[in-house]
Amino acid sequence: MYAFSVNGKPVQFEGEDKKLLRFLRENLNLTGTKDGCSEGACGTCTVLVDGVKMKACAIPLSRLEGKAVTTIEGLSEREQAVYAHCFAEAGAVQCGYCTPGMIISAKSLLDKNPDPSLDDVKKAIKGNICRCTGYKKIEEAILMAATYFRENLSVPEHQEEPRLDMRYQRVDAKIKALGKGLYADDFRIRGLLYAKAVRSAHPRARVLSIDSSEAEKHPDFVCILTSKDVPHNIIGHIKQDWPVFIPVGEITRYTGDAICLVVGKDPETLEKLASLVTVSYEVLPPVLTMQEALKDDAPHLHEGGNVLSAEHIKRGDVDAAIKKAKHVITRTYTTPYTEHAFMEPECAVALPEGKDGVLVHTSGQSIYDEQHEISHMLQLPPEKVHCHSMLVGGGFGGKEDMSVQHHAALAAWILKQPVKVKLSRQESLTVHPKRHPMEMKLTTACDEQGRITAMRAIIDANTGAYASLGGPVLQRACTHASGPYNFQNFEVYGRAIYTNLVPAGAFRGFGVTQSCFAVEANLNLLADELGMDYYEIRRLNALKPGDTMPNGQIAGEDTGIIECLEAVKEAYYSSPRAGIACGFKNSGLGVGFPDTGRCILSVEQGKVHIRTSAACMGQGVATVCTQMLGQTCSLGADQIIVEDPDTRRTPDSGTSTASRQSVFTGEAVRRAALKLKDALQTNALSDLEGQEFSGEYTSITDPINSKKEHPVSHVAYSFSAQVVILDEQGRMEKVVAACDVGQVVNHQALTGQVEGGVVMGLGFGLTEDFPIKDGQLDVKYGTLGLLRATDVPPLEVKLVEGPGKHSIAYGVKGVGELTTIPTAPACQNAYYRYDGKFRTSLPLEETPYRKKKQ
Structure with a gap:
């Protein structure tokens, strides 16, 4: 005792x-x-x-x-x-x-x-x-x-x-x-069962048999589920290519593949139950690099080959511009897998609901994405799958794919009992998609004054075992490979390539973190050839309102990259060890994809309920909606309730991704609030009891290779310029980040997003890695290289705005992804100025934060 x-x-x-x-x-x-x-x-x-x-x-x-x-x-x-x-x-x-x-x-x-x-x-x-x-x-x-x-x-x-x-x-x-x-x-319910997936022991192997006989002898054993128990065994966020379980006779694609699901009575013995299941394999040679995957004799990891998607974006005459240019720089850059490392490991609790339905309590980034994939897996009408979001302990893109939700739903639906599925931290590292490793060959050309005249990029992204968001991430890496600069000759080739490694998908910055590193580093080399300093070449080429962007879109009056540069100018010139970089990021899916924000305001018991499915994973969208409603209708905090996302109560407002929720859901709230405001002109709030006011906003954008002279690729862009200053020992002394994110809604939340994004960018640039050896993870949470409080230098945030505002959501623009993007290249520039070594891979080597690989 x-x-x-x-x-x-x-x-x-x-x-x-x-x-x-x-x-x-x-x-x-x-x-x-x-x-x-x-x-x-x-x-x-x-x-x-x-x-x-x-x-x-x-x-x-x-x-x-x-x-x-x-x-x-x-x-x-x-x-x-x-x-x-x-x-x-x-x-x-x-x-x-x-x-x-x-x-x-x-x-x-x-x-x-x-x-x-x-x-x-x-x-x-x-x-x-x-x-x-x-x-x-x-x-x-x-x-x-x-x-x-x-x-x-x-x-x-x-x-x-x-x-x-x-x-x-x-x-x-x-x-x-x-x-x-x-x-x-934290969800508690009587009679709760617990489930855990048995995962592949090899990155590529044929499953020969599954033997659960020893597990069945354990007193806590309930059942084992395999592919035979799944109505539709293939799911996927966009492309349907990810098996719920690998069937006997089929081939695994990475070590996170689920072979079966073991259900038990006690969470303390669940690990033991899973270990008692014996899976036999025929081990096959894995495809571990993009180069191997592209060989003619490489095994096809998916039907159709090993290239998930390809992009070719072209405007202007790049060949002629490069031939004519005074200075041309070509370099190849590489970035690694990196882990989201959100604080809350994935977890879902599912229970039967109604006749043949299921209720799933989740912690993902979109209840409607979860409903769609689970209903597809169970072959049920969507209304039979009820998804409700608990608090979400961080996401950063890493909780867009199904990880535990579908397994919990399947077990609860079959057993007619409540089931929890929770990943251990090591399982989380093994299973969910990461930031894409990329190899990028970039050519940048300029005239004798330093004006950029052309850029060509070849970008290969390792998308791992499954598609996840690999196609859109590649696309965004390509579309933003211009940087926030003013030139017209632009061409990018991109490929997302399957391998037998952990899948890669959405991660804060969505591919732009990688291509920005290459763009900004090449710009530094051009400046060297010109004898120009790194600030001036950026200031010379920075977009201003009315310029034509390399994608053909006219830069709006809200374009504020010049204001960002002016805000960090003093910091840059304060030290010979200061590095600078610029970045930009879209708000919303854009490039022709349908994108809608929705909100219902309902008056219930004298309070206004904000009902939207927008997932809050730390960015504070519920608070943004509260402030937008309060601004529009002059309501007090005690008159407003924000409901949890729930497919029975809250309309589909899209995924919390692409820095879109403050813009799209914010505008939907504003539109609904304007209707409520009109009603309040002639009624007291109590007189409106039971009434609902709906708001919806859908963006209209043009496809990625639109033939329009001036297409609209995205409804809004946000901009940032950052300076990283080193001390005499080469350690970080200070970081200054200037951001144009339009209208400020909440000062603490906004600056907190900037500070958090910068620190994540510092980790990407200096310390974080995700080593994999022979297809097996060689990392734990404690060895990821995550920065701690004692590692982080003083951070100064400067909020600026362009000359005007766009018309959506009071002029708000997204910030969630933006501030991670220019940080790593600012670090690269700082160390280049510090020791003269031009580094072309991340995390940067030969710094006080990371020694050279042996």
Whole structure:
């Protein structure tokens, strides 16, 4: 028996020894302590043991005899009020999954040191990873909390009415901070079963047999599901090429392939059950590189060959322009796989609903995408598949594909019982799509004054085992290979290539992070030939309103890349070790694809309910919608409720991708709010009880190779210029990021997105990698190279706007992806100025952050 206390209450446990994290969550239902990695690397499960912070996933109950454990739920009423307010006020809560652990680390510090320095705070949270905020706002929140405690300040009871361009606390910040918000893994229901996929032992092998006889002897075994149990065994986000399970006799394509699903009664024995299933294989030679995949004698990994998609974009006469140019630079660049590393591993809970239907509680990026794929798999009408979004603990594109949702739905539908499927962190690394590795050969030409006259790019993207979003990602890498510059001769060839590696798909920046690295690096070499500095060549070529972009679109009055450059000019010239880069990103799918935002405002019990399916994975779309409604209708915070995305209640507003939700759903909210505003001219809100007001916005854009002289590829573009400054030892001293994202809605949320995006870009440029050896992962969460608070330099954000605004959603433009894009090339330029070595691959080698590969 183990005896100790939790949050001041005595606890006794007579079962087998287990980790404290499992005990807190499963036995005591204290779900505020989160499970991020279960390997002691991320800090989401931080608790206090006799006042000392520890990782609950690493502590067995046998070490706790007579000790006192404090979790987020055990904070005093005063502590809860202060930490919740300060974290919300500072904008320190985005996806919120790391926040309870951060607050426990803060308490550990402030209990001992009530007046800490910034360095003290950084060291205190070094063991806690945040993937959203870039740490700055968390540090500010902790310092603010210290002031509240020291000076015994009162916590404000109310916040201002929601309006645009103001400091406004996120609508979900406080429940997330205190661990009261529910993510999919926090869902509890009586009779819950647990399921786990048995995955391929080899990147490419024929499945010969599946033997579950030993697993069936285990007392916790319920059943095993194989491809024979699936009504339609092939799914896929866009292209249907991904098997739910690999059938006997068929060939696996990567080590994340599911062979079967084991269902059990106890999460503690599920791993054991899966290990008792024996799968026999005929191992086949894998295709591990794009070069191998393109060989004539390479095995076809999919019907039709190993090229998923190809792009050819051409405007102007590139050959003639290059021939005529004064200076021409050609180089080849490479970027690696990188991992999203969102804090919440994938999880879904499904249960039977109605006659032959299923309800799925998920943590993905679009409930309607999930409904579509699950209904297709089960061969059910979409209305039979009810999808509801819990809180989403980060996504960054990594939760657009099915990972656990379809398996949970299948098991619940067949067994007529509730089933949870949750990936371990290592499974998450193995299974979900990553950022595409790319090889890019770029030729850039300019005249004797330094004006760009032409660019040609050849881009090969390793899309791994399945399509995922590989086609659109390649397309965006190609369309944005011009950079935010003014020239007319532009040609790009691109291929997305299948291999037997982990699939690649959507990731913050959506392919533009990779091509921007190549574009900006080539520009630096042109500047060298011209004897021009790196700032001036960008300023000379930067787009201005009215210019024709390389894709033919006329740059709108909201184009603000020049304003971004002007904002970072002083920072660039402040040091000989400053590197600069520019980037831009579209808002919305664009290039002719249908793209719609929708919203219903319903008046219920005297409050206005905002109903939209837009997934909030940390970017704060629910708060944006609240402020847009408040701005339009002059409503107070206590009059507005934002509902969870739910296919029974909320209209389809598209996927949280392509930096689109603030623009598309925001405009849909504005349009619905204008109708409500009209009604409020002659009615009190109470008089409108039961009424609904709908808003919808659909963009009209032109296809990628439109023959129009001036096509509209995207409804809006946002722009950024960034400067990375190194100290004399080659370590980061400061980063300055200027961003044109149009109308500011929420200052904390916007700057928090910028800071988080920059830190993710620093990791992409300097530290993060995803090594795979012989088709097998050679990485864990703790070895990904994720930056911690002590690694991040001071960040300065400058918000600018172009000369005018576009007409959609009060002039808002997307920021989610933008700020990750120019950071890595700014790092490359900084190190080039620092030591004269021109680096052509990421992460950059021979820096204080990464040694040269042997």
